[in-house]
Amino acid sequence: MRDGETPSFVRQDLVSERSAPVKTTGFVGFLRVRLFNSVTNILVTIVCALLLWVLLVPTVKFLLIDAVWSGADRSACLAENAGHVVGACWPFVHAKFGQFVYGFYPEPERWRVNLTFMLAAVLLLPLLIPKLPAKGLNASLFFIALPIVAFFLLYGGGLDGFAVSWISALLTGFNASIGEVGRKLVLAGDAVAVIGPFLWLAGKLIVGISTAISWVLTPLVWLHISIQSSGRPVWIDLLLTTAIISALIFMLGGGARAGWRPLLASLTTFVGIGLLIAVMGLDRGGLPVVDTRLWGGLLITLVVSVTGIVASMPIGIGLALGRRSTIPLVRTFSIAFIEFWRGVPLITVLFFATYMLPLFVPTGFTIDGLVRALIGISLFAGAYQAEVIRGGLMAIPRGQTEAASAVGLTWWKTTALIVLPQALRHVIPGIVNSFIGLFKDTSLVSIVALFDLLGSMRASFSDPLWATPSSLFTGFALTGTIYFVFCFGMSRYSLFVEHRLNAHQRN
Numbered sequence: 001m002r003d004g005e006t007p008s009f010v011r012q013d014l015v016s017e018r019s020a021p022v023k024t025t026g027f028v029g030f031l032r033v034r035l036f037n038s039v040t041n042i043l044v045t046i047v048c049a050l051l052l053w054v055l056l057v058p059t060v061k062f063l064l065i066d067a068v069w070s071g072a073d074r075s076a077c078l079a080e081n082a083g084h085v086v087g088a089c090w091p092f093v094h095a096k097f098g099q100f101v102y103g104f105y106p107e108p109e110r111w112r113v114n115l116t117f118m119l120a121a122v123l124l125l126p127l128l129i130p131k132l133p134a135k136g137l138n139a140s141l142f143f144i145a146l147p148i149v150a151f152f153l154l155y156g157g158g159l160d161g162f163a164v165s166w167i168s169a170l171l172t173g174f175n176a177s178i179g180e181v182g183r184k185l186v187l188a189g190d191a192v193a194v195i196g197p198f199l200w201l202a203g204k205l206i207v208g209i210s211t212a213i214s215w216v217l218t219p220l221v222w223l224h225i226s227i228q229s230s231g232r233p234v235w236i237d238l239l240l241t242t243a244i245i246s247a248l249i250f251m252l253g254g255g256a257r258a259g260w261r262p263l264l265a266s267l268t269t270f271v272g273i274g275l276l277i278a279v280m281g282l283d284r285g286g287l288p289v290v291d292t293r294l295w296g297g298l299l300i301t302l303v304v305s306v307t308g309i310v311a312s313m314p315i316g317i318g319l320a321l322g323r324r325s326t327i328p329l330v331r332t333f334s335i336a337f338i339e340f341w342r343g344v345p346l347i348t349v350l351f352f353a354t355y356m357l358p359l360f361v362p363t364g365f366t367i368d369g370l371v372r373a374l375i376g377i378s379l380f381a382g383a384y385q386a387e388v389i390r391g392g393l394m395a396i397p398r399g400q401t402e403a404a405s406a407v408g409l410t411w412w413k414t415t416a417l418i419v420l421p422q423a424l425r426h427v428i429p430g431i432v433n434s435f436i437g438l439f440k441d442t443s444l445v446s447i448v449a450l451f452d453l454l455g456s457m458r459a460s461f462s463d464p465l466w467a468t469p470s471s472l473f474t475g476f477a478l479t480g481t482i483y484f485v486f487c488f489g490m491s492r493y494s495l496f497v498e499h500r501l502n503a504h505q506r507n
Helices: 026-035 039-065 090-102 107-128 135-154 163-191 196-216 218-229 233-252 261-280 298-323 328-342 346-355 369-394 398-406 411-426 428-448 453-460 471-501
Strands: none
Touching: 026 039, 039 471, 090 107, 090 298, 090 453, 090 471, 107 135, 107 298, 135 261, 135 298, 163 196, 163 218, 163 233, 196 218, 218 233, 233 261, 298 328, 298 369, 298 428, 298 453, 328 369, 346 369, 346 428, 369 411, 369 428, 398 411, 411 428, 428 453, 428 471, 453 471
């Protein structure tokens, strides 16, 4: 203010105190900011609270308050015997729990299922914890060794040979099928008037090719016969396979100049296979065989879902890369495969895999019913995964591949080290969403006589010993809870992986 000027305004009273700031932290702050910060949110909160009250209170009352917890038969879960309105019949679950988990798997052999579950958990948990070391070894044991061990634990049986015998039998059977097709064409050519000569010529050509293949396979067949006639076919075949594969790895890897590590790794792997054969007694017949028709319950659900999830990923990656390929034949095949499998429902796929797949295999070669369903589900899920992964591939800027080419990386290294890791990181929600959908869709295998968790639960309702009005709802509540736990676990772990992989974007 300048000299000589009078102030235009001078406050005579003290300024009144300001009101305390609105609390935005803690429980009260959460309620004020998230639930009651506007008229609309207040109305939505009240409606949601009423819905929760209407849904949760009867559910808790049915599952816990009015539930029956002990009893020997259906009489314990009847209202006239309990003296009140009966909710969940948990004695029914206790009595049928073995059927829910194992299906009709023989009770004396159920330790094999428990051991398989334990091995899977022991190998999976370290794989899910990022900070633990030896991820490569852990992944090899989980994705390669565990399926083989689980097969011989769950199904049983032993080995009558190894790779040489298996390859010889497979090629011989396939060649026999080719010869049979040729002979049928020759007979058809003799019976048909118009195109008969063409069919006859084609049949003769196929028979000739089959005969030539049989001459080429003669040394392999002789070797197979020699192995089977020996006293220890499994061990002789294993030693022969070890020598052949290790020698190929050593020579193709550059010999002694490239180092001895690949050869030692190969020999160590086969030594581990030999120890596994000896421990499980696979050379002496192995464990008693349990047919897959006796499997059921949670066992079938986990086998089908885990196999479908693991097998669908490489199928989806291959199809996604094939659909973006510059080779017309590869691109056309990938597009046709994806559109075909996405254009038919899963029920049709299961029927096709169960009843038509055996028509396309060599003569004398049979495929188990469970394996047929696994093949169909894996191909079906792989087609859906291909489109999810293709979306991630399209999100990668073209400059990434151009930069990789500029530094001299091949297409394979560029795809494996640069493109795919980034693409998969972008589509983690879509991939896990497909996994969750596949896990729930395993209930459809019941239409091809495979009793999964839901199918075993529905089959238990036919027992008159536990036929009560509440048994049905109790069984569905249990299976729904199990499905929710697995699906919610996959969802939360995917969020953890997303946050961890995208940590650099938040800084």
